[in-house]
Amino acid sequence: MRHIATVVKKILVKDHKTGCGECVASCQSACKTSCTVGNQSCVNKDERINIKVKDQK
Amino acid sequence: MIHTFSYKYKGTPFYFLWDIESGSLHNVDYAAFLRAKNCFGLELSGPEKEDLAAIGPKELADIDAELDALIAEGSLDAPKPKGEFRKNASLVKALCLHICHDCNMRCDYCFAGGGTYHTQTEYMSAEVGKQAIDFLIKNSGGRRNLEADFFGGEPLLNLDTVKEIVEYAKIRGEEEGKNITFTLTTNCLALNKEAAVYLNENMENVVLSLDGRKATHNAVRHAKNDKDIYDIIVKNAVDFRKIRGGKRYYVRGTFTAANLDFAGDIFALNDLGFDQISIEPVVLPDSHPLAIREEQVEEIKKEYERLAEGYIDRRKTDKWFNFFHFMIDLEHGPCVNKRLTGCGAGTEYMAVSPTGDLYPCHQFVGEKDYYIGNVKEGIINPEVRERFASISVLGKEYCSDCPAKYYCGGGCAANAKNFSGRLDGQYKIGCELLKKRLELSLAIAYIEALNEARPQ
Numbered sequence: 469m470r471h472i473a474t475v476v477k478k479i480l481v482k483d484h485k486t487g488c489g490e491c492v493a494s495c496q497s498a499c500k501t502s503c504t505v506g507n508q509s510c511v512n513k514d515e516r517i518n519i520k521v522k523d524q525k
Numbered sequence: 526m527i528h529t530f531s532y533k534y535k536g537t538p539f540y541f542l543w544d545i546e547s548g549s550l551h552n553v554d555y556a557a558f559l560r561a562k563n564c565f566g567l568e569l570s571g572p573e574k575e576d577l578a579a580i581g582p583k584e585l586a587d588i589d590a591e592l593d594a595l596i597a598e599g600s601l602d603a604p605k606p607k608g609e610f611r612k613n614a615s616l617v618k619a620l621c622l623h624i625c626h627d628c629n630m631r632c633d634y635c636f637a638g639g640g641t642y643h644t645q646t647e648y649m650s651a652e653v654g655k656q657a658i659d660f661l662i663k664n665s666g667g668r669r670n671l672e673a674d675f676f677g678g679e680p681l682l683n684l685d686t687v688k689e690i691v692e693y694a695k696i697r698g699e700e701e702g703k704n705i706t707f708t709l710t711t712n713c714l715a716l717n718k719e720a721a722v723y724l725n726e727n728m729e730n731v732v733l734s735l736d737g738r739k740a741t742h743n744a745v746r747h748a749k750n751d752k753d754i755y756d757i758i759v760k761n762a763v764d765f766r767k768i769r770g771g772k773r774y775y776v777r778g779t780f781t782a783a784n785l786d787f788a789g790d791i792f793a794l795n796d797l798g799f800d801q802i803s804i805e806p807v808v809l810p811d812s813h814p815l816a817i818r819e820e821q822v823e824e825i826k827k828e829y830e831r832l833a834e835g836y837i838d839r840r841k842t843d844k845w846f847n848f849f850h851f852m853i854d855l856e857h858g859p860c861v862n863k864r865l866t867g868c869g870a871g872t873e874y875m876a877v878s879p880t881g882d883l884y885p886c887h888q889f890v891g892e893k894d895y896y897i898g899n900v901k902e903g904i905i906n907p908e909v910r911e912r913f914a915s916i917s918v919l920g921k922e923y924c925s926d927c928p929a930k931y932y933c934g935g936g937c938a939a940n941a942k943n944f945s946g947r948l949d950g951q952y953k954i955g956c957e958l959l960k961k962r963l964e965l966s967l968a969i970a971y972i973e974a975l976n977e978a979r980p981q
Contacts, residue, residue, distance in 0.1 A: 469591045471557035472542070475971050476855040477600045480548035480864075480931060487862035490670045492706075493619035493874045503868040505859050506932025506963065507850065511670065513857035518801060518847045519771065 488512070527565050527602060528928035529558060532968035534834060539968055542601065545928050549600035550855070550967055556580050560588045565602070606919070610865045612872045614907070614914035617664040619672040619869065620657055621876040621887050622690070624649045625683040629714050630754075633745045634781060634807045634815050640678035642891045647879040648683050653900065654690035657877045660900040662701050671698070674708040676876075676887055681715040684723070691727050710734065710777070712746075714754060716761040725768050733762045736778040737790020737804070744783055745815065759797060766798055774801055775849060781807040781815035785824055788832035795839060795846045803849030806958055808940055817954055826961045833965045837972060853932075853966040867934025871897075871913025885913055888939030913938065916949045923951040929960045 491511040509517050528543045540558035542551040553561065559577040562569050569577060580588075595601035626647045628640025641647075658673065665671055673694060675687050691707055698705040706729035713733050716724075724731050736742040739755045748754045762776065776799045780787035787804055794802050806825070809816035817825070836848055858864075868874060871885030875897060883897040883904070884890045898905035918924035918935045927933075936959070940952035 469594070471554050471588050472591045472595065473552045474595070474600065475541075475550040475552055475967075475974075477549045478547045478603075479855060479858060480546070480861060486860035488860075489613070489616070489618060489668050489862075489873065491859060491863055492670070493672055493869050503934060503937060504850070504932055504959065504963075505864050505867055505934040506929075507852035507854075507966070508859050508863070509854040509857050510859055510863075517852050517854045518773070518849075520845055 526605065526926060526928075527561065527567075529562050529567055530964045530968075531558070532830070532833070532965065534837065534968070534972055539971065541964075541967065541971070543928060543967065544595075544601050544603055545930070546605055547600050547603035548931065549595075549603075550971070551595065551601070552971055556584060557588045557591070560585060561592060564589075564592065605925075608919070610917040610919045612866050612869070612914040612917065614872045614910040616666040616668060616873055617661055617875060618668050618670070619674065619874040620661050621674045621676050621874070622649065622654060622657055623677060623876060623878050623887065623890060624654070624675045624680045624687055624690075625678045626879050627682055628677060628679045628712075629682060629749060630679065630712050631747045631749055633747070634779060634809055634813070636808070636888065637678065642878075644891050649686055649877075649879040649881075651686050651689040651693075653877075653879070653881040654686055655693045656881060656900040658690060658694045658697055658705070660903065661705075662697055662703055664903075665703065669702065669704050671703050671705045672708065673705060674710070676710050679712055679715065680709050681711050681720055684715075684720055688723065688727075706730075708732065713758045713761045713765070714748070716765060718764070721761070721765045721768060725765070725772070730773040730775070731765070731769070732775050732777045733765065734778070735759070735762055735776050735794065736780070737784070737787065738793045741780075741784045741787075741790050745779075745781060763798055775803045776801065777849075778802075778804045779807050780804055781809075782817055782821060783815055785821060785828060788828050788835060791832060791848065792835055792839075795844055800846040801849075802846055805850075806954070808937075808943075808952070808955070810943075819954060822954060822957050825958060829958075829961050829965055833969055837969060837976075840973065841976070850962045851966045851969055853963075853970055855967075855970055861931070864931045864934065865917045865919065867917075868937070870938055871895075871910055885909065886939065888937070912948060921949050921951075923956070927956070927960070929956070929963050932963050933959050 526545045531538055531540045540553050540555055542553055542561050559573055563577055626641045631639055661671055694705045708730040709724055709728050710732040742755050776794050791802055791804055806817050807815055876884045876887045876890050877900055878890050881900040883899055884895050889895040895909055897909045918930040924930045936955055938948045940955055941950040942948050944952045
């Protein structure tokens with residue numbers, strides 16, 4: 469496409485293990501009043517988005 | 526429903542279309558940005574209307590064809606889900622243990638009344654702590670990963686009890702097939718070498734409270750005897766960082782009306798050597814001199830933009846750092862269930878007072894209308910949990926058309942109650958700032974991916 473480049477597609481409908489509840493409660497981390505969930509990863513993916521990408525490899 | 530936003534990085538504008546229901550993000554050129562706003566009924570400014578009118582018919586047709594293709598594949602204007610969502614109020618996976626209602630500091634903005642939550646000085650006994658662990662395990666159902674968060678007041682004032690609880694939890698966790706991890710939040714004043722070694726070995730996450738520059742910190746965070754303790758706190762925090770290695774931790778600060786230039790505090794923390802940083806806006810009644818007010822929101826948004834630019838720049842150097850609220854996992858983020866559950870306060874996550882009483886979270890400790898039960902007898906007032914279980918972004922009127930709804934988790938129920946009178950109400954300032962941070966997170970992720978893809 470000339471005018472539009474998709475960065476990421478349909479992440480809310482991706483098929484992955486859902487509702488297992490094994491991920492960390494967001495309030496256990498840094499926030500306490502500005503808890504979000506969007507800055508977390510799925511625990512089943514074993515990613516750590518808080519470290520440099522090259523350090524994950 | 527789509528949301529449009531733009532971000533200018535070093536003078537270069539980036540334009541985005543964000544499809545709320547599918548979670549798709551598209552980078553677009555300016556012409557497509559204007560056309561999309563126009564097609565989806567979003568407001569255009571005066572100059573934008575003029576620029577849109579100047580786009581030729583062929584180019585408009587090309588853009589429309591691309592938009593139609595995205596709509597057809599479901600990554601633009603995806604339909605809103607029907608139905609409601611009810612959080613699981615039958616299980617518990619995390620407890621916030623108020624290990625003591627006491628503190629060795631007196632911070633001007635403390636929501637906990639100097640650590641006592643407007644009650645009395647109290648220390649959790651090891652017996653109550655162990656009962657809390659038993660309660661957690663007993664009510665965790667089939668969940669394996671459980672969490673205990675040591676909070677206060679200042680938890681290091683009762684470190685011996687923390688140690689007893691951790692040892693007990695490890696044994697019980699192994700007996701019951703549970704993986705119990707621990708977090709501890711500290712103001713670092715009592716974080717001596719012995720405590721630092723213990724926390725490093727036993728805590729999966731450690732949160733170090735530190736507001737940034739010395740002047741910022743000293744203006745609002747005080748020792749009980751009013752002595753200048755900043756250098757002690759920083760030394761303790763820096764020394765801890767040095768032994769922490771790659772394990773999880775955060776320096777966690779608060780910004781107030783007194784330091785709306787908080788990006789400077791974040792960079793100062795980074796300059797001290799910290800690479801995992803979180804700074805949050807203080808939440809206080811409007812009457813408080815440090816409270817953030819509606820008229821300051823635009824200035825704060827600009828400051829977040831300043832932060833974002835410095836953030837991108839530093840992450841290309843040996844001053845790389847992670848900012849908690851700019852983290853976003855575009856590929857492996859939380860599932861829809863998690864996004865709708867949010868922090869889980871009142872349902873899967875509860876706070877435990879020093880005497881073992883259960884409340885929806887630390888913000889409600891001591892409020893009798895939100896008393897859920899206690900760790901010895903269990904749940905006494907299940908209707909309190911049901912109130913929290915029924916609240917989700919799918920049902921809240923303010924959330925229905927909000928672009929952040931699948932990222933914010935529904936916001937903080939305590940803030941909603943304190944500012945609107947209702948648990949399912951809205952804390953508007955919090956919403957505005959969260960939306961801005963989210964837009965910047967998406968823009969930063971895109972720009973960093975572009976930088977990665979460029980040939981070196």
